[in-house]
Amino acid sequence: MTPIDRIAATNRWRDHSITEKALLGLGLLGLALTTPPWPTAVAVLAVATLAVTRGAGVPVRVWVKILAAPLGFVLTGAATLLIELGPHGIGFAADGLPRAAGLTLRATAAVSGLLTLTLTTPATDLVAGLRRWKVPAEIVEIALLTHRFLLLAGDTASAMHTAQTARLGHVDWRRRIRSTGLLAANLLPRTLDRARRLETGLAARGWNGASLAVLTPKRPVSPRRLAAIVATLAALAALGLADADGLLPMLGMLPA
C-alpha cells in the first residue's frame, strides 16, 4: 500500500464521478504542457493544490511531500539547461536560468495535474473508467493486474522489512545492507506466491480468467462541479492565451 493508494481510497473526493476528476486532472496536465510556464503553470499548480488540499482534504504536508518526490528528476533535467558547451568550453548558458526555471515549473505543474487525478481516484476506479471508455479489455486487465501485483510486492516488502527490523536486521549499516539484499532476493518468489494464492481465491469465487467485474457504486456527474471545473480550465486556458499574445510581457520576465 503506497501513500498514494491510501489517500486515493480515503479522500473526500473518493465518491465523486471519475469523469469530473479525470477532466480536471488531465485538463490541468494538458494546460501545463501546452501553455507557457509563466503564468499558467503557476496557476495550474495553485489550482491543483487547492483541489487536492481544500477539496479532497489531503493534508498540505502530505501533498507537498508527494509532489516533491519526482522533483529530483525534474531538477536534474533542468540543471542541464544551465550549462552549455561553447567555443570556450563549458560555460553558463545565456538564457539558462529562465529556461531551467520554466522547465521546472512546467514539469511540476504537469505532475500536480496528474496527481490531482491519481490521489483522488483509486487505481481500480481508473481501470473501471478505462473499460467504460472502451479501452480494449486486455489492456485494462493487464493494467489492473500490474497494479495489484505492485501492491502485493509493496506489502510483501514492507512486511519482510518489519520482520527483519524486529529481529534487529537493520541496526547498523552492515546488517542493513545484508538484510536489504536478502529482502530483494526473496521478494519476487514471495510476491509470485501471493499472486498465485490470490488467483486461487478469485477462482474459488467463479473467476474464469476473464473480466474482474464488481458492482461499482454509481457516481453520477454533478453538473455544478462539472461547470466549476470547465470554468476553471477555461480561465487557465485564457490566461495562457493572453500571455502568448504578449499581454503579460512584464510578468513573463519575472522568473529570470
Add this chain to the structure above:
Amino acid sequence: MSLLAAEALTYVYPGGVPALDAIDLEIARGRRLAVLGPNGAGKTTLLLHLNGTLRPTTGRILLEGAAVDWSRAGLSAWRRRVGLVLQDADDQLFAPTVFEDVSFGPLNLGLGEAEAKARVEEALTALGIADLAGRATHMLSFGQKKRAAIAGAIAMRPEILLLDEPTAGLDARSARRLLATLEELEARGTTLVFTTHDVAMAHRFAHDAVLFADGRIVARGPASELLVDAEVMDRAGLDAVEG
C-alpha cells in the same frame, strides 16, 4: 449417496513434498464436518482439492457420485456448488471496497445487478459488517477482513462451503456470531466443512470429525465421541477436550 467425496486421494506438491496419502472421505449433505490435525497435516491441501484448485496426483473426487469434470466449464459448474474461504483473507480480497469485493462472486454467477446487490447486502448483514460496506478492503483489521472474505463466499449461496480455519484470529464474540451465521446458512441448505485448531469449538459445533496426521486420516467419527477420546486424539497429535 454422499454429496462430495474423495477416493484414494494422493497429492504430492511439485518439488516432491507429499501432502496427502490415499485419503478416502465422504461429505454427507447437512452434516457439519470438522477437519482437525496438527500444522502441516494436509488440511488446507485437502480443501484445495475439494473445489478443484489442486488436481489429485492419483485418486478421484466425486460430486454426487460422478467423477468431477476438469474442463473449464466443468470446473466452473463445480465451484458454483462448492465455495471456499481461504485461510488468509488477504488472498481473497482484491476490490477497492468491501461492497465491491463481495459483489464479485454473485456477478460471476451471472446474477443481475439488483439481485447481486441484494445478495451482497444480505451477506454483509449476516456477518455484521454492513457498516463496513464502503471501507477499503486493505484498511480493515484482521478479523474484519476475515468476515469480508467469508461474506464474499456466502453471497454465492453454495451447496457446500469449505472454510479453512474460519474462526482463527476472531475474538470470542465474533467467532460465536460467525458460527451462528453459518448455522443460518446451513438452514438454507449449505453443507459446512471446516478445518480448525479449536478442538472445543469443533466439539460443540461439528456433527462429524476427521483427524489428519502426516497426510493420512487417522480417525473419523461423530465429533461428540471422537474429540473427547484422549487415546484417539493423541494418535493425531492433538489434545482431547475435557469431557
